[in-house]
Amino acid sequence: MPEGHTLHRLARLHKRRYAGAPVSVSSPQGRFAAEASRLDGRVLVSAEAHGKHLFHHYGPQGTVHVHLGLYGTFGEAKLPASAPVGQVRMRLEGRTHWTDLRGPTRCELLDEAQVDAIKARLGPDPLRADADPDRAWARISRSRTSIAALLMDQSVLAGVGNVYRAEVLFRHGVPPLLAGRELDRALWDDMWADLVALMRDGVRVGRIDTVAPEHLPEATGRAPRQDRHGGEVYVYRRAGEECLVCGTSVAHADLVGRNLYWCPACQPA
The missing domain is CATH 3.20.190.10 (MutM-like, N-terminal)
Structure with missing residues (x-):
């Protein structure tokens, strides 16, 4: 989708x-x-x-x-x-x-x-000027539901899908099954700001890129990602492959009917 x-x-x-x-x-x-x-x-x-x-x-x-x-x-x-x-x-x-x-x-x-x-x-959309991240935080901070599920709930946060969900959690070292109410407010503010920046870049270039310059193929010598979704990502659809940061195998599970990807070492429970 x-x-x-x-x-x-x-x-x-x-x-x-x-x-x-x-x-x-x-x-x-x-x-x-x-x-x-x-x-x-x-x-x-x-x-x-x-x-x-x-x-x-x-x-x-x-x-x-x-x-x-x-x-x-x-x-x-x-x-x-x-x-x-x-x-x-x-x-x-x-x-x-x-x-x-x-x-x-x-x-x-x-x-x-x-x-x-x-x-x-709908929840606040990181790409809209009228978005209020406090609305999303009010839902997240009271919820026992995992942050991975909350990020995909369009009534909590609008516009974030499976790719942005997996990548923003990785970029901030957040274990996907962490309950929303256990997330630190300062960390949520950082995640929101990151989503705004990543999604604005997605609008500009027409694909999802989440990898820092030091982890790109031209910096590491690895082969560019080959995937119909395009873009360079850390964990999304990379199950079983080495984490670009630590080398641990990327994990995969089903969560609420959707594929979930994360690095067990970079996102420890």
């Missing part, structure tokens, strides 16, 4: 390419046809992301809410648009570009109250 930086990149791209002018909206697949007909020819006012949710605002006509889920993707190219290929839920055409949305978990037209209700269910 795409993490928060991907949705913020999409929001910036769509705002730059489509906002401020009338757009053509259609649903070649048909599942969004009635909503698309209400928006077709209207001005896309703005686009924004909150966590893993994308919002296209059309003023009084409402807001398109998109959650990509596990399989959703946007594909974009310059005009003229080609014929739809596959199950295109929503097609957007602007002045210079067009984009197709396929396979989202959610693609729906909402009113302002419904949008506000979604945002109210």
